Amino acid sequence: MKKITRRSFLQATGAATIAGALAACSDETGASSTATSVSADVASDSVETQADILLGFGWWGGDSRHEYTETLCEMYSEEKPNISFDLQPGSWDSYWEKIVIQAAGGTLPTVLQMGGGYTTTFSNNDVIRDLTDYTKSGALDVSAIDANLLNTGVIGGKLVGIPISKSARAMIYNTVSLEAAGLDVPSVDWTWADFLDMCKTYTEKTGNYAMSDYNDASTLLQYMVHQENDSLYNDEGTAFAVEYEAFIPFFQLWADLRACGAIFSPDEYVTIKELPVDQSLIATDKALFLYNSNTYSSMSNDHCFLCLPPYSDSGKDTAWFIPGMFYSVATSASEEEANAGIAFMSWLINSNDAGAVQGFERGIPAASTVCDYLFTSGISEQEQDVVNYFSVLEEHGGPSPITDPAVLPEIIDELDRCLEAMLDAQYDAESAAKDFHESASKIFARA
Amino acid sequence: MKRKNLQNNLVGYALLTPWLIGFFILFFVPMIISFYYSFTNYNMLKAASFIGIDNYIRMFEDPEFWNSLTVTLKYVFLLVPLRLAFALCVAMILAVPRKGNGIYRALYYIPSVLGGSVAVSIIWKQIFGNPGLVMSACEKLGFAQEVSLLGKPNSALMVLVLLGVWQFGSSMLIFLAALKQIPQTMYEAAKLEGINPWQKFIKITFPLITPTIFFNLILQIINGFKVFNEAYIITDGGPQDATLFFVLNLYERAFKYLEMGYSSAMAWFLVVLIAALSGIVFYSQNKWVYYESK
Numbered sequence: 098m099k100k101i102t103r104r105s106f107l108q109a110t111g112a113a114t115i116a117g118a119l120a121a122c123s124d125e126t127g128a129s130s131t132a133t134s135v136s137a138d139v140a141s142d143s144v145e146t147q148a149d150i151l152l153g154f155g156w157w158g159g160d161s162r163h164e165y166t167e168t169l170c171e172m173y174s175e176e177k178p179n180i181s182f183d184l185q186p187g188s189w190d191s192y193w194e195k196i197v198i199q200a201a202g203g204t205l206p207t208v209l210q211m212g213g214g215y216t217t218t219f220s221n222n223d224v225i226r227d228l229t230d231y232t233k234s235g236a237l238d239v240s241a242i243d244a245n246l247l248n249t250g251v252i253g254g255k256l257v258g259i260p261i262s263k264s265a266r267a268m269i270y271n272t273v274s275l276e277a278a279g280l281d282v283p284s285v286d287w288t289w290a291d292f293l294d295m296c297k298t299y300t301e302k303t304g305n306y307a308m309s310d311y312n313d314a315s316t317l318l319q320y321m322v323h324q325e326n327d328s329l330y331n332d333e334g335t336a337f338a339v340e341y342e343a344f345i346p347f348f349q350l351w352a353d354l355r356a357c358g359a360i361f362s363p364d365e366y367v368t369i370k371e372l373p374v375d376q377s378l379i380a381t382d383k384a385l386f387l388y389n390s391n392t393y394s395s396m397s398n399d400h401c402f403l404c405l406p407p408y409s410d411s412g413k414d415t416a417w418f419i420p421g422m423f424y425s426v427a428t429s430a431s432e433e434e435a436n437a438g439i440a441f442m443s444w445l446i447n448s449n450d451a452g453a454v455q456g457f458e459r460g461i462p463a464a465s466t467v468c469d470y471l472f473t474s475g476i477s478e479q480e481q482d483v484v485n486y487f488s489v490l491e492e493h494g495g496p497s498p499i500t501d502p503a504v505l506p507e508i509i510d511e512l513d514r515c516l517e518a519m520l521d522a523q524y525d526a527e528s529a530a531k532d533f534h535e536s537a538s539k540i541f542a543r544a
Numbered sequence: 545m546k547r548k549n550l551q552n553n554l555v556g557y558a559l560l561t562p563w564l565i566g567f568f569i570l571f572f573v574p575m576i577i578s579f580y581y582s583f584t585n586y587n588m589l590k591a592a593s594f595i596g597i598d599n600y601i602r603m604f605e606d607p608e609f610w611n612s613l614t615v616t617l618k619y620v621f622l623l624v625p626l627r628l629a630f631a632l633c634v635a636m637i638l639a640v641p642r643k644g645n646g647i648y649r650a651l652y653y654i655p656s657v658l659g660g661s662v663a664v665s666i667i668w669k670q671i672f673g674n675p676g677l678v679m680s681a682c683e684k685l686g687f688a689q690e691v692s693l694l695g696k697p698n699s700a701l702m703v704l705v706l707l708g709v710w711q712f713g714s715s716m717l718i719f720l721a722a723l724k725q726i727p728q729t730m731y732e733a734a735k736l737e738g739i740n741p742w743q744k745f746i747k748i749t750f751p752l753i754t755p756t757i758f759f760n761l762i763l764q765i766i767n768g769f770k771v772f773n774e775a776y777i778i779t780d781g782g783p784q785d786a787t788l789f790f791v792l793n794l795y796e797r798a799f800k801y802l803e804m805g806y807s808s809a810m811a812w813f814l815v816v817l818i819a820a821l822s823g824i825v826f827y828s829q830n831k832w833v834y835y836e837s838k
Binding site: 193194197198200201218219222223224362363364365367368504506507510514517518521523543 | 695
């Protein structure tokens with residue numbers, strides 16, 4: 098997930114508020130000038146009434162996402178002058194803290210970007226709507242989304258999230274850093290041993306940390322466990338499906354990286370984790386690799402590219418697609434707001450114009466029509482890289498794991514605690530694996 | 545006369561109204577609600593259902609709860625004596641009349657105003673973090689450090705205690721006022737008796753300001769348990785939960801893990817704990833606090 102600082106979040110929120118106010122102001126004056134604009138992509142039946150609607154829209158992301166999402170909303174307001182927006186962007190952490198409180202108070206933004214274990218939690222507690230009826234009535238057009246992908250938004254028999262995009266975890270590499278250490282781009286079938294060698298070489302030659310971050314540890318753990326086993330969690334997401342031994346390779350990898358100076362100490366991380374995405378170590382050419390979402394490469398700088406994460410000795414094809422994120426509609430929204438929100442979502446997902454503004458920043462668009470449009474209208478080198486990566490993944494990937502456990506946020510914190518204790522040389526990989534298995538199992542048992 | 549009294553009282557209550565309304569809406573009602581929630585499994589997303597004293601039982605089996613309690617007790621027992629001692633020292637220096645005292649008083653009070661603020665916490669992080677001012681200074685002086693003070697569990701807590709001690713201003717002002725209340729005649733008499741400065745402090749100054757020390761002690765203990773901002777911003781509870789204060793733990797339980805019921809129970813535990821400690825201090829005052837009027 099992306100990290101932006103509290104400060105840049107505040108700036109973004111402030112800017113969003115102002116933009117929202119400006120958008121609201123332009124409604125009256127904009128009406129006549131947009132009367133002729135074509136809006137063929139908009140499923141507009143549900144907002145034929147011209148009553149003014151203030152539509153709440155919440156999402157997480159970095160500064161670049163905040164900027165273009167504001168642009169998207171302005172574009173939509175021009176097409177639908179009666180719609181103005183209450184924009185509520187945030188960084189990953191602050192976004193969830195905020196919307197949980199809003200959910201408690203029944204003041205959630207109508208349209209929400211959803212993801213992580215929260216989709217399950219929110220759905221289980223009926224905070225987000227079942228959108229099945231809207232798709233049946235055609236108000237929400239999902240015809241261009243692949244059925245399997247759409248199915249990832251179904252939780253407990255309810256369609257609670259519409260996938261925005263397809264994304265995947267990847268090993269992100271920096272070409273400038275590769276060159277600095279005289280290294281070649283990793284091959285498709287590289288292994289963790291190759292990876293460790295490259296990290297060692299890079300750190301020896303440049304004195305920099307080879308890894309840019311360890312903040313996405315939980316998904317890397319899941320990936321590494323899947324390389325040797327069927328699944329990390331049981332089918333219900335209520336317990337681990339493996340014993341602690343399955344975690345040892347993951348912890349050992351980080352211990353090895355630490356031993357050769359290829360990853361910073363938890364101490365330095367306190368400062369490093371505050372860096373915005375575009376100032377992270379890998380974005381400033383001061384690191385070689387980062388395991389993260391494919392969307393990270395374009396957010397950081399223009400010489401970060403994607404490759405398949407390394408293979409384990411088992412040689413099992415493992416990496417998988419994930420629904421990048423969802424759009425959901427809050428239960429607390431009024432019918433009028435919900436209808437307007439549905440129409441807006443439909444536009445976001447299906448409009449070529451919206452797709453052109455968004456590009457691949459939220460992952461490869463879920464709607465195949467938008468994808469085709471983007472390909473024919475020309476894409477950047479980095480976007481082409483994402484496309485290439487996805488075709489490699491289609492060939493070499495394994496099945497996607499089922500839904501995240503609802504206690505995932507707490508499990509992630511527990512993993513960070515154990516990982517940091519180990520990086521701080523308090524215990525070895527095996528003890529860390531044991532400690533994590535034990536303490537996380539307690540969390541599962543309690544839930 | 546009675547009528548006059550009643551009128552006076554009414555005026556008093558009328559003037560209190562804004563505070564009373566604020567107190568009831570913002571404190572009293574939420575407190576009652578949180579008391580109710582402490583017996584439920586409320587998760588903020590769904591209506592709460594009653595689960596008896598399960599939350600209170602769970603506390604005693606929760607290692608994180610015990611850890612955060614230990615950390616907070618350590619913090620309070622280190623912070624309060626240090627802060628009071630430091631505040632008293634500075635107050636005694638400033639109590640001697642000399643030019644520019646007003647400026648010093650204001651300067652020393654500033655950290656108390658800024659103390660818990662976000663900006664100071666961020667500066668603290670830049671001074672003690674890695675990379676940070678302290679680390680660079682150490683390196684320049686020839687003993688380079690691998691890990692910053694904030695990176696080690698024990699020293700991280702000390703850094704936060706130091707930040708707390710630095711905010712000694714309000715205690716200092718109260719001490720200063722108390723020191724000025726001590727009749728000069730006593731010191732003059734002592735001078736005639738020829739006692740040394742240390743005896744002067746032990747025999748005269750200290751006994752006469754014990755009521756103020758008592759007041760400051762109670763206030764600082766309560767404040768100490770409420771510590772949150774510093775840890776939230778500077779260390780985020782780390783390293784390895786070494787600065788996961790009670791209130792920070794409670795906050796994470798409520799807003800990150802959505803366990804508002806459990807979190808409410810923890811809050812009420814803290815209320816009882818603070819009340820008990822304050823009670824002990826109150827009870828002890830017969831033994832050491834000297835009231836002139838008695």
